[in-house]
Amino acid sequence: MVYGALDIGGTKIAGALVDAEGRVVARAQRPTPARESAQSMMAAVNSVVDELAARPEWGALSCLGIGSAGPVDTFAGTVSPVNIPSWRSFPLVERVRNHPAVAGGVEPVLVGDAVAMAAAEHWVGAAKGAANALCMVVSTGVGAGLILGGSLHAGTTGNAGHIGHITVDQNGPVCPCGARGCVERYASGTAIAAHALKAGWVPPDGLPATAREVGISAQEGDPRALAAFDRAGRALAAAIAATAALVELDLVVVGGGVSQAGDVLFGPLRHHLGSFAVLDFTRDLPVVPAGLALDAGLIGAAAVGGAASGLFRAGAGGLTVT
Numbered sequence: 001m002v003y004g005a006l007d008i009g010g011t012k013i014a015g016a017l018v019d020a021e022g023r024v025v026a027r028a029q030r031p032t033p034a035r036e037s038a039q040s041m042m043a044a045v046n047s048v049v050d051e052l053a054a055r056p057e058w059g060a061l062s063c064l065g066i067g068s069a070g071p072v073d074t075f076a077g078t079v080s081p082v083n084i085p086s087w088r089s090f091p092l093v094e095r096v097r098n099h100p101a102v103a104g105g106v107e108p109v110l111v112g113d114a115v116a117m118a119a120a121e122h123w124v125g126a127a128k129g130a131a132n133a134l135c136m137v138v139s140t141g142v143g144a145g146l147i148l149g150g151s152l153h154a155g156t157t158g159n160a161g162h163i164g165h166i167t168v169d170q171n172g173p174v175c176p177c178g179a180r181g182c183v184e185r186y187a188s189g190t191a192i193a194a195h196a197l198k199a200g201w202v203p204p205d206g207l208p209a210t211a212r213e214v215g216i217s218a219q220e221g222d223p224r225a226l227a228a229f230d231r232a233g234r235a236l237a238a239a240i241a242a243t244a245a246l247v248e249l250d251l252v253v254v255g256g257g258v259s260q261a262g263d264v265l266f267g268p269l270r271h272h273l274g275s276f277a278v279l280d281f282t283r284d285l286p287v288v289p290a291g292l293a294l295d296a297g298l299i300g301a302a303a304v305g306g307a308a309s310g311l312f313r314a315g316a317g318g319l320t321v322t
């Protein structure tokens with residue numbers, strides 16, 4: 001039995017076959033033709049499926065999960081990734097289902113990429129065994145997925161856990177989403193770099209002004225870079241404390257490119273969490289780095305496909321979709 005997985009991102013379309021222990025046994029990848037037509041995009045997806053279908057393991061395919069850059073609508077089976085303009089309410093689930101290599105009994109299941117990563121962390125990563133966890137992706141944007149009562153909580157349209165657009169400052173800057181003071185305006189990689197630059201930080205010679213370089217400067221003690229990470233950690237802490245108060249968390253997992261900065265992010269985040277999460281049931285909430293790196297999106301898509309197909313029920317992997 002193998003689980004099929006597709007991971008649709010702004011730079012690459014990846015696919016994999018994953019075994020029952022969460023290990024990738026086959027993979028395929030194409031660059032995302034993000035600026036091309038909807039048909040070109042789908043041709044790239046089909047090409048990934050073709051390559052996987054040529055593998056002998058494909059014959060044992062029991063389910064197929066799809067994680068995609070958002071927004072997604074899992075109920076409608078459509079995707080509208082911000083970075084892929086030709087796909088707006090694109091019926092991805094129907095198109096994948098209609099691929100000739102996808103057997104009639106295999107119903108593709110769609111979730112947002114952050115929700116998929118939460119599923120992966122819960123299956124084989126840092127949130128394994130956790131009953132109530134918030135799994136965050138701090139990268140170009142800020143996303144998350146929720147594990148509640150031992151199950152992935154995706155929400156009706158698959159967007160539950162959208163922590164990047166929780167307001168942490170009512171009078172804060174306007175966010176592209178239309179609201180004000182969203183977490184992303186402080187804690188995304190883009191926001192961290194912008195804040196450091198505004199404070200006078202200059203990237204090392206010839207390097208781009210990204211959060212990665214700000215992280216390196218912060219590790220070297222640059223006060224402007226440290227301030228940008230402190231600001232990011234504070235915003236994340238406020239949002240985590242709010243989430244903990246709402247749903248009573250046992251664990252927070254933080255992954256994504258910005259989390260690679262390590263202690264310069266986790267230090268301020270934990271420090272500020274101490275001043276925001278002050279109720280008895282929110283205090284001392286563990287915040288740990290993600291356990292999975294590059295394949296989290298694929299493993300999570302496989303997990304969601306398996307969960308939706310009932311393969312994980314009865315406690316086999318502890319993961320069910322609610």
Ligand SMILES: [Zn+2]
Pocket residue numbers: 164165166175176177178179180182184
């Ligand atoms: Zn927003």
